[in-house]
Amino acid sequence: MTKKKPENSALNVQKGIEQPSQVNPALSGGLEKFRKQKPSVEEYAESILKGDRTMLSRAITLIESVRPEDKTTGRELINKCLPHSGKSVRIGITGIPGAGKSTFIEAFGIYLIEQGHKVAVLAIDPTSQRSKGSILGDKTRMESLSAHPHAFIRPSATSGTLGGVARATREAVILCEAAGFDMIIIETVGVGQSETAVAQIVDFFLLLMIAGAGDELQGIKRGIMEMADLVVINKADGDNLKKAELARKEYENALHLFPPLPSGWTSKVLTASALYAKGLDEILEVIRQYVDLARQNGWFEKNRQGQSLKILHDAITIAQSLSDSFYHNPEIKKLIPKTEKQIIAGKQSPYEAAQILLEKYFEIIKGR
Secondary structure, three states: OOOOOOOOOOOOOOOOOOOOOOOOOOOOOOHHHHOOOOOOHHHHHHHHHOOOHHHHHHHHHHHHOOOHHHHHHHHHHHHHHHHHOOOOEEEEEEEOOOOOHHHHHHHHHHHHHHOOOOEEEEEEEOOOOOOOOOOOOHHHHOHHHHOOOOEEEEEEEOOOOHHHOOOOHHHHHHHHHHOOOOEEEEEOOOOOHHHHHHHHOOOEEEEEEEOOOOHHHHHHHHHHHOOOOEEEEEOOOHHHHHHHHHHHHHHHHHHOOOOOOOOOOOOEEEEOEOOOOEOHHHHHHHHHHHHHHHHHOOHHHHHHHHHHHHHHHHHHHOHHHHHHHHHOOHHHHHHHHHHHHHHHOOOOOHHHHHHHHHHHHHHHHHOO
């Protein structure tokens, strides 16, 4: 028989104060009305045309979505905004790691705004193949520009898309143009053989380099340099000024060896210091000269038309569309976990399982 503890014993558990409910009873069951409602296509379009940056950001999130219903809404929105687009100059900026792309874009963006332009920056960040995450840190790196009322910065993950260009970047350009931004800057993840994809969605291609990069980079530079309308040697300040000037002459000599650009433009090389905002006026002047020439000889419009046709054929053949449709099919979604268990248990070959899932998917498509 256990002894009863005295009431004043320290071992007794005190009742304490009754805790209130974590949810306000007045809101219980009615939280749905506080959730953000999705705007209609008309509301999206109307707000974007008024230059609403918040709604523009939500619209880009919509077109980046892989959900079938969002894809449909996104296509309708693009069609509504399309007649109001096409009035900007689209500038692609790439460069080797450490060239100071973010610092340069911020300095150049602020300079463009001072010249009366509205600037949108679509900064493409690489997606990790392991975690599927990305840093998306351009808003942190471009504090002054991101806070400016005449600027819009949108970091987007590559999601594994070839060339470091986010899947919905082309559509994001259309939305930004409809919102009144007349200078669209597309920053890419870095220089590589697949980086040429960015040149297919811009009017002007700027390659950012630094002095003393070394011969080890020549292999990856050539393919990009052949398409560059302008090469800028950044960080041309202080003790690095003489090196930058020497590098400028070397790049100029190298560009003479490349075949002429289809636009009829002769590529130029300039030095600049993004840190001290030097040389930015010359860069803008070169861009204006290029645009004037391209408009006069008809290349500007011809290039954009060619880009649109390429997008058409890419959209028809691209594996991404098939992949999205496959993985978001409700019946396939149910089958995948079961199939994975079969593979893990060693009861089914991954190749056989993949074939069975594909056959099932095509049966579903045919039965629609």
